[in-house]
Amino acid sequence: MKFSKWVDKNAGYILVLPAVIFIILFSIAPIMGTLRYAFFDMQLNDQSRNDMYMKSNVNIALNQETIDYINYYLDIDLDLVQKDATISKIDEIKMDLIELENFIAEEIATADLRGVVQVSEDKQNALIGRQELIIKKLEELYQMEDEFYSPEDTMAVASEFETSIIKSNFSGGANFAKILTDTRVHSTLKFTLVFTIISVFAELILGLALALIMNKPFKGRSLVRTFSLIPWAIPTSVAALMWCYLYNGSSGIISNIFTTLGFIPSPAALLNSSKNALWAIIIADVWKTTPYMALLLLGGLQVIPNSLYESSAIEGASKWQQFRYITLPLLKPSIFVALLFRTLDAFRVLDLIYVLTGGGPGGSTESLSLYAYKVMFSQTRFGYGSAMVLVMALVVGIITFIYIKALNVDLIGEKR
Amino acid sequence: MNNVKSSTLFKIIIVLYLFIIIFPFFWVTVTSFRPEAEIWSANALKLRGATYTSANYVNLFKTTILNSLKNSLIISTITTVYVTMIASLCAYSIARLEFKFKKLLTVIILATSMFPQMIVIGPIYRVFVKLGWTNSYYISLPYSMITLPIAVFILITHFSQIPKEMEESAIMDGSSKINTFFKIILPLAAPGIFTSAIMTFIGAWNEFLLSLTLNTNEAWRTATVSISFLRGQFEIFWGQVTAATVVVTIPTLIIVILFQRQIVSGITSGALKE
Incomplete structure (x- = not known):
């Protein structure tokens, strides 16, 4: 009796406990671990440095x-x-x-x-x-x-x-200092930012247009919606492999079409030149995630009450005015969520590039995640790789902050 | 007149959109039925006059791809079952019960979904190596890092939509909070729980980084990683690669077709917590 009363009083804590344990074990503790690794010169393939030693x-x-x-x-x-x-x-x-x-x-x-x-x-x-x-x-x-x-x-x-x-392999801020001078970090960061900005911008514009179209009733709308789910639902590595074939230098149909259209000199030039490879990756990413963006925004559009459009139409508002003064402001929370999640996803891109180009040609399409992965698991430099990942997390924090400030929305529903 | 024009334009856009989505699948499927030699010839770009064969699939099934699909299925199922259970409890508590640090917990769950996955991989890898858990189904445990936050947010949305009167009357009748959850709320929330389970399954099925680093042995690779190894260093057998792509896509297609409504609801309710 007493026990069941105690359980009832603390039901809130008891029910979250399993999830909290998992979050601590597989999110918080590893993040702390990474934070520690970053301050050591830790290299898994070197027996005298494969752990963290503060002392001799x-x-x-x-x-x-x-x-x-x-x-x-x-x-x-x-x-x-x-x-x-x-x-x-x-x-x-x-x-x-x-x-x-x-x-x-x-x-x-x-x-x-x-x-x-x-x-x-x-x-x-x-x-x-x-x-x-x-x-x-x-x-x-x-x-x-x-x-x-x-x-x-x-x-x-x-x-x-x-x-x-x-010997002690505590290296203080040396790993972070090295990031500042590592030109490969600079080029991968630049590539990642360029990729993120272009693809997310393209996805937002195309996704918004598609959401507006899909918001209208038409025959076969549910079919269009179903098809929209497919690129999002298939594994990224599968999509990347598919595009890899469409882009390949001899029998790739897309690379051949692009050659015919005069975008590239020959089919092989699509993945062999760094500038073209960037666009190839962006196209594959836009193909895969624009439908998802459209569905997210469609969800936001559907909660806008139709009466707003009707009354504004009576007052003589044009289609553009309706879009500008009704749709956009009311869609802002959806746009914020879609933009934020897509930006963070694009910024940490790994599997798409890992499969599609492997970072090539000549490391020109290497993303920050891919470089950090290679540093940790090919070169086994865990300390340096961890420092790079922390810098990435910092950039993620900055991006989130900028979006919150720029779009002025509250993220966790504080004003509810 | 204007209306006819715009509706024609409208139709063209829709058809074009569908074409762009479907074309890669269509082309890859067609290629998968062609002999390897033809894929490298000029014939590769033509639809008519080509020869068709099932040889690529026969060869593919001699590789470990079916085993990888089995691994993916088992790992994703384990993940879905336990993540859905702990996420349901957690989400209900956040949506309806009172406890300290609720806001902090919500922020932490949201934050973990935003961090790059690379941030946990180093320590998890080392612990797995120490415990001898690499190349096993234990990999399902860290899968919670990517699937749990989404599941919790989808479920918070669904639990919040259940009328409060249901629980209030049960508690008035002397039922405990935990009993009320299992006997009254859970059945009502079944559609939401199912949605969250589908989203968790897709998330686990598509996972790449953890699988790539923790299950390195060919016998333990999941389908997503296994397929990435088909893109060899020196030569690529496109016939087999395209056949593998088709085979790995089929389970996803089935899930999308069967559960499209749940998935759409999952995408929107996971993102908009209103």
């Missing part, structure tokens, strides 16, 4: 692995060598290796036998000193006249000592 660390596991390998090669050498001098040199190195193990066990290792352990800079330097001494002695060994198994392999293995030393 030692990878004991890797260090031990290196010791084991050196021992393994030295044992083979011991069977091959002839001279007493070399044997004693090898024994000396093996003693050093044992001392190194002892040093790790006594000074660095923790009770829970973790692989990566945080250490003071002094201890890290002492460890580096011991490792370097061993490498130096190995070099001396292999300069001696005797028969060895494979000096190159042993030295290659010994050089792996380096990977067990992890």
Whole structure:
């Protein structure tokens, strides 16, 4: 009884709880993670930088692995060598290796036998000193006249000592400073903005015109509406692949038509020149999202009461005046939502370009998202990629702010 | 006279619009039934006098495309089921119940739908690698990031439209708030919940970035990513590519034709929260 009363009193919290957990786990926590990554020089393919280290660390596991390998090669050498001098040199190195193990066990290792352990800079330097001494002695060994198994392999293995030393990779604002000077960021940002502005503007004008047409009753209106849904509903990668075929340099029908019309010198020039490729991407995007824009705006048009048009017609208003003074002002909230969502969508464009041009030719159609993706997953530079994504999020915030101010609408229904 | 002219113009625009929407599908479908050699010849641009074959489809089904479609279907279904459930609870609470931080929660949900998806991918990728969750159906979990906000906003609209008297009388009769939600509101909101489920399914089905980064193994790829790999580095078999495009488009076509009314309502109610 008491429990059910408590449940009833807190029903509001209980019902939002599952959604809140998902939002925290898959939106907020990852965003915080990205925020942290951006301040580190984090590279997944580099063992000493594949995590974030504020302090100096030692990878004991890797260090031990290196010791084991050196021992393994030295044992083979011991069977091959002839001279007493070399044997004693090898024994000396093996003693050093044992001392190194002892040093790790006594000074660095923790009770829970973790692989990566945080250490003071002094201890890290002492460890580096011991490792370097061993490498130096190995070099001396292999300069001696005797028969060895494979000096190159042993030295290659010994050089792996380096990977067990992890210096702090906290880089402060270095990633952000690098964005300011990275010309590839500048060119991708410019491309993304040009693409966003042209395609969203074209989609708004065409979408508004189509919405006005579809708002009139005519035969087959529902059929037109159904067809409008298809480009929006199909996956972007599928649409991109479709356009890729229509644009291709030999049998692409669109590229051939454009050549005939004189827009481009030859069919192959459509995706091979950076300027034409930009337009090719814009056309594909406009094809895919204008119908969606039209449906969004149509939804807004349908809630405008017909009586407004009737009474204004009685007072002698022209069609243009009706559009200018009734339709546009009342459609403003819909236009705002459509513009905002389309702009943000266009700004983060990735799959369309990934499939259609891959960023080519020569990186000229690379969007900011695509570049950030490549930095993170092809070059595995997570820190730098994260900083780029944060800059994108900042631009998204600025765009949203500009729209709210420019169109003067309230986004979360504050004035309701 | 003027009226006749404008209605002719009107018809021309409509027909032109439909033609532009349909033409790419039409042309790709036609190509998918042509032999590969012919696609590279001058004949490729002609409709008549061409040879037609089903060879592209036969070859396509030897690849992993059907498996990718199965992956997409399973992942999208899991996503739709759990996202619709948690979104319904959340949206009802926001639409009708009182709790602190309601406005903050609404703003956060709206904001997460506006951020570029790239912002979550790095940490999610690392956690998935650590947990060994890459190349699995666990990928459905982060799909909530893209589908949950839309589902919540569609459902808030629908719950707000249900007359308040329904709940008030139930609560007067001594029913608890949670009982009222499940017994009275949920049945009434069924059409809205269905709309939100359709939109969630389409969103999950079309997802690209998460699938590209988390399910990298060919056996676990979803259809959207799988199809992007057909555009090879050095050569493209257009016959197979176009056939794959047709095959992957068919499920979407079926959904659009069957549920067009729900989708239109979903598009408008998700965007206009009035």
